[in-house]
Amino acid sequence: MTAHSPSRPPSRSSRNRRSGSRSRSSSSSSSRGSSPEESGVVDSGDSPGVQSGRGPGLWQKVKTRYPLVDFHALPEYLRDNEYILSHYRADWPLRETILSIFSIHNETLNIWTHLIGFFLFLGLTIYTVWQMPRVEYxxxxxxxxxxxxxxxxxxxxxxxxxxxxxxxxxxxxxxxxxxxxxxxxxxxxxxxxxxxxxxxxxxxxxxxxxRKPATRWPFFVFLGGAMFCLLTSSTCHLLCCHSSRLSYFLWRLDYAGIAAMIATSFFPPVYYTFLCHPKWRNFYLTGISMIGVLTVLVSLTPLLQKPKYRPLRALLFFGMGVSGVIPGVHKLFSHRHEPVTLTTTTYEVFMGMFYALGAIFYATRIPERWKPGRFDLAGHSHQIFHVLVVAGAYTHYRAALLYIEWRDTHGCD
Structure with missing residues (x-):
């Protein structure tokens, strides 16, 4: 008789090898079955595979864990422009959101166009302070x-x-x-x-x-308003993808910055034009300041953001525009014989053209509406709008310099 020894169970190592083989084959088949396009994830161009040396950097980890997505994968609060189809950030942690200022996505140029504008006006402010007359006689x-x-x-x-x-x-x-x-x-x-x-x-x-030089505080009020607007705009475009709550607050702050820039831009022309007519000067500046402060408060109040208050918000912005146009027309009549009147008015007309053209691009969403997806990263309407806003603000800066030079040399003669 032949004795049969009992069969031994497979070892632990062999079981691990077989289970590992099955898991690898299943993961491989699942990865082949889905593509980035189907999941709404945009391939950033860098493979998150095994790297030699020190391993992936910080931004490589961010791109791997928080990829860019397409428009159809966005949460509702981020859906604004249906003609920009890809390269969106959505619900990113705050740290990764801040780091994305140095990466490529569809908000990159929106951030940097106004951030560069902010540093431009910061430099102009420092230059103006440095060049102020310091010698008394x-x-x-x-x-x-x-x-x-x-x-x-x-x-x-x-x-x-x-x-x-x-x-x-x-x-x-x-x-x-x-x-x-x-x-x-x-x-x-x-x-x-x-x-x-x-x-x-x-x-x-x-x-x-x-003759003492004209006071500079109205000029610095305008520069402060411009810098506040540009900085809040850049911050909004950088951080709005973090959460719906933060996005809602930042967009209200963005509107407040726009209101502040509009109101403060009227200070230099009104103050220096009516320097020798204090009643008109105080009347116009008081009206502009009151409407500006009211518009900022309305922009920051959550209750007043409901659709039924939209006419009120539109009326306030319209009122700010009118409060600046009326003194300009007054200037054309009261100072029509001054050479500076024609020059500054020319600058102000160009400023208005820049702002109006920017508003047209902003409202019509040209050119991305003509070729959706073509201008996702560069060249879409909001970026053009930002550039035109900076150009208009700089044009107004040049006009304000002429007002100051005029009052420095002529005073109230």
């Missing part, structure tokens, strides 16, 4: 109050005391040359007549230097 005011000196040596010392603060303007003193023949005339042999003649000529020569 208190000694020049003494020229117009000279007593009737009989001692010409004392008069000479008084005149020379004015020179140290104004070395760049010393060559202009040659303008006194036409007065020399008058001094040598017999009728002016009286020392008092000589002093009077020199005093009058010096006063006329130094009058522009004795």
């Amino acid at each position: 208190p000694t020049l005011t003494r020229i117009s109050t000279f007593p009737m000196f009989t001692d010409l040596n004392k008069l000479h010392s008084e005149i020379m005391a004015c020179f140290p603060p104004i070395p760049p303007f010393v060559p202009s003193l040659f303008g006194l040359q036409p007065s020399i023949p008058e001094v040598s005339m017999p009728s002016t042999n009286n020392p008092q007549c000589i002093v009077r003649t020199i005093r009058q000529d010096l006063g006329r020569l130094m009058a522009p230097l004795m």
